[in-house]
Amino acid sequence: MGEETFLQKLNRQKISYLFIIVPLALFIVFQLAPVFISFLWSFTKYDVLSSPRFVGLENYRNILFNDPLFWKAMKNTVFYVLGVVPAGVCLSLLLAVAIDQKIRFKNFFKSIFFLPTVTAIVAVSVIWKWLYAGEKYGLLNYWIMKLGFQPVDWLASPEWTLPSIMIMSIWAGLGYNMILFLAGLQTIPSAMYEAADIDGAGFWDKFFNITLPLLKPTIVFVTMMSFIFSFQVFEQVYIMTGGQEGIGGVLNSALTIVAYLYDKGFQKFQMGYASALAYLIFSCIFVLTMVNKRLMKTEVRY
């Protein structure tokens, strides 16, 4: 086939291009091009109706130096992430270890913990909104009062709005992380535990000296995935705080960064500003991903 020209080659390969052309075209139009377009727009003022006007770094400058709401949203998001990720990871790890024992109804437990993962987060939020409902008929408050505490103003108070959403998110995320941990647990050779048994190790000895160290790669992976997912929390905030006052809850106490972007972009139609926000979010996630890659490289040997 020595003397094949470029065009002949293309002709021979056209079937391959035919196989990828449709997804590729869609991908370019709706995924790839938008990445560049929003980058360009982040340097403009754009309200969709008139064409974008170049303003240089103004959006970024305004976000970082003149926008207290951005910093509020950032603070809320960091608070949310730092609450949801450690609690979620620890609880789901314990669940996975518990389910991995020789117990009955293994599959039943697995399915029930996994249930919220397949339920629309919108539906989950709607259900929890009802659980959190006010003093009189909220189920949670009724139990809290029965235990002798004051009822909590869950979604109606600035102190509790974000924690309420966090509790729900931890609940909703347990099953997904648990399944990832269970997959990780299967990679630990059972000979390790048998050897420990011979040495007379107890349950917790085995947990801290075998399970935890050998599960480190999975723990790092799950933690980082949770970081990235929870940094982008949106639906919960939209459903649980949306309403008359707009997204974000009382005094913006639960305004997270993606919710803020949605508000700027799709309610105030400041597309340039929202694009700049999107790129700031992207950079945060990019840094997290890079940290993840670094941590993943520190391999565990056994």
Added chain:
Amino acid sequence: MFPDTGIGKESLVIKTFIYVFLIAGAVTMALPYVWMLVTSFKPLEEIHAFPPTFMIKNPTLQPYKDLFSMMPMMRYMFNSLFVAGAVTLFNVFATSLAGYAFAKHKFWGRDIIFFLFIGSLMIPWQVNIIPGFVIVKKLGWLNSYKGLIIPSMAWCAFGIFLNRQFIYSIPDDLIDAARIDGCSEFMIYRKVILPLIRPVLSTMAIFTFLQQWNNFVWPLVVIHTSRMRTIPLALAVLTGQFGSKFAMVMAGAVVATLPILIVYLVFQKYIIKGVAMTGLKA
């Protein structure tokens, strides 16, 4: 797995502790669902009765009747089903075909294009959604099935990646043998590749369907007319507008959750295995 060797005192304590922990957890998981179901059959007086109970004295279908008369729920069900179905069909077919090309064909630009697909997985949706919305608007696709379906089809990078990995492990000899028998490339895909990757495809189909059925952000952005809403969007509007009609809102939540629950119960094993294998999230 910690194999029990002795029936020591400690192992018994631990085992009891584990069961208590798991049962408490399972109850916590199930409770919101049970409460949703119970509430959706309660008449008004019982909703506001204090203390709240899980027992219904006079169960009623009124919340469901209210819901279906207040909103065109059947239409919304159809919208969700149609959108999720169309995207799923496309994804399963297109990503496996493309996955085959990426795995077994040599063509100019293959690695660069594949790299672009993979790279896009790192990009959060916040970056694409603003231009995505404007593009859809410029195309005149707002408030239409086209606007819901076609841009969602573009989220195919992960599927292509997954298919490529599986097809890559299929021996070349099989494909060459088919070629010698005179099969066209498309026939090879249909007769050799497809049967071998069926497990991957079914996992992908289930996940794509779940993701699309539950998808909220994209419909929220491109749909502004009542008739084009999908189920999650309708549910959001329902809580926004009739937030105080708890029974009706819970009836809405039941309608939104039930089809998924059925899919889940039927395909449970695939779904859980799929997550463990690929990290896919519904």
